[in-house]
Amino acid sequence: MACPTERTIMLADCLSFYASVEKTAHPEFRDRPVVVAGDPARRSGIILAACPVAKAQGVKTAETLGEAMGKCPQLIVIRPRMQTYLQVSLQITEILEQFSDRVEPFSIDEQFIDATGIWPRYGSPERMAAQIQRYIMLQTGIWARLGISSTKVLAKMACDIHAKKNESGIFHLQTAQIASQLWPRPVHNLFGAGSRMTRHFARMGLYTIGDIAQTPLPRLKEMMRARMGKNSDIQAEVYWRTANGLDDSPVTPGTHDVQQAVGHQMTLPRDYRTPAEIDLILLELSEEVCRRCRSKGYAGWVVSAGAQGADFDRPSGFYRQQKLPDPTNITREVYTAARRLFYRFWDGQPIRRAGVTLSQLTDASSYQLTLFGNREKARSLEKATDAIKNRFGSTAILRASSLMEPGQARERSAKIGGHYK
Secondary structure, three states: EEEEEOOEEEEEEEEEEEEEHHHHOOOOHHOEEEEOOOOOHHHHOEEEEOOOOHHHHOOOOOEEHHHHHHHHHOOOEEEEOOHHHHHHHHHHHHHHHHOOOOOOEEOOOEEEEEEOHHHHHHHOOHHHHHHHHHHHHHOOOOOOEEEOOOOHHHHHHHHHHHHOOOOOEEEEHHHHHHHHOOOOOEEHOOOOHHHHHHHHHHHHHEEHHHHHOOOHHHHHHHHHHHHHHOOOHHHHHHHHHOOOOOOOOOOOOOOOOOOOEEEEEEEEEEEOOOOOHHHHHHHHHHHHHHHHHHHOEEEEEEEEEEEEEEEOOOOOEEEEEEEEEEEOHHHHHHHHHHHHHHHOOOOOOOEEEEEEEEEEEEEEEOOOOOOOOOHHHHHHHHHHHHOOOOOOOOOOOOOOHHOOOOOOHHHHEEEEOOOOO
C-alpha cells in the first residue's frame, strides 16, 4: 500500500498514439493493421506508428514502409496529420488536469502527473490511474498505460517495463520493490541507456540495472573514465542515480514553455551537392527560424548551422555555432552567419539534411542600431511580410528563389515537424 506522505508520480503513455488517433477517426479499421507513415515518394516512407494488430504481424516502428508491406501486404497506410495529433495531445493534458494541477508533458504521447496527496480520494494510486484511463478512453478513444512510483524516472520505467506489458495497463513500482522488480532487468531497460551505452556497460561487465545500481559510485566513475574518457563523471552519476531510482525533479507544469532556442531542420528530398542548392536551403531555414523568433518576440545571440551526409547508414556531418556582435532576428543577418559557418566546415560531400538554429534568446523589443546598413528598414519589411503570411498563409508571399526546383518552402508549409498537418 502506498504511503500518503510519499511522493506519488504517474506517467501516462498513449498506446501507438498516432495510429490510435487514426483508428478512432476511422472505426472501419478497428480490427485491421494500420500504420502511420511518411510520404514514400520523398524518401520519408518510415513507419512512425503501428497499431497492435500491425505489430502482431511483425511491423515495427522506424522500419521502412517497404519492409512493413513485405511482412503485412494488407497493411493500411495513413499519412501523418501532425496538427491533429497535437490537438489530441493537448486534449489529454486537459483531461489529466482534471485530476491534478501538476501535469508535465514529456512528449506528444507521454505526460507526468503528480498524484501526491490526491490519490487517497480514489482509494489507491491504482484506482486513480484506472479512472484516468477511463476518462482518456471515453473522451479520445485512446488507451493509456500508466506507470506509478515515487519519482519520475521510476514512473517512466514502471510504465515502459511493466504497464505496457500487462493486461490492465497499470503498474505500481513501490520503492521497496526496486531490487526485485527493477534490478534484474537488462541494462537496455534503464531509462536513458540506448544501444550504444548498453554496449559500453556490457564491456564493463555491467549487464543488469542492478549491476549499475550496486556498483559504488566512485568505482562506476572510474570504470566509465577508463572506457569513455575523463569527462564521463556526470554521465556515471546520472546512470547510477537512475538505476537506484533517485530523482528529485518535480512535476512542473509549463517546464517546456521557457524556450532556449529556435531551430529548424529538414530532410531533403534528394542529395544536395552544389552551393547554389545549399544556399537556397540555408536561406529558407534562416527565414523560418527568424519568422518564428519574431512571432515569439525573441532575438538571438548565437547562430548554429549544420548538415548530415547523404549516407544514412554511415552518419557524417557537422553542427557548429558562432556568436553574433548583436542579437538579431533579421533573416539576412542570420542567413549570412549560417552560410559563413556552413562553408567553413562543409567537406564538399552531398548532404541530405540541413539545419539552422538561433539560441541565447533575448527580448527583441530593444535592439542595437548600427552605423552601416539599415536594420530598421529590414525590420519593417519583415514585419510586413510576416503580417501577410499570418493572415493569408505562409506561401502567400515567397522569395522568387523558393520557386526554383531545389526550394522546399511550399512543400514545408504543409507540414509540422516534417510531417503533413
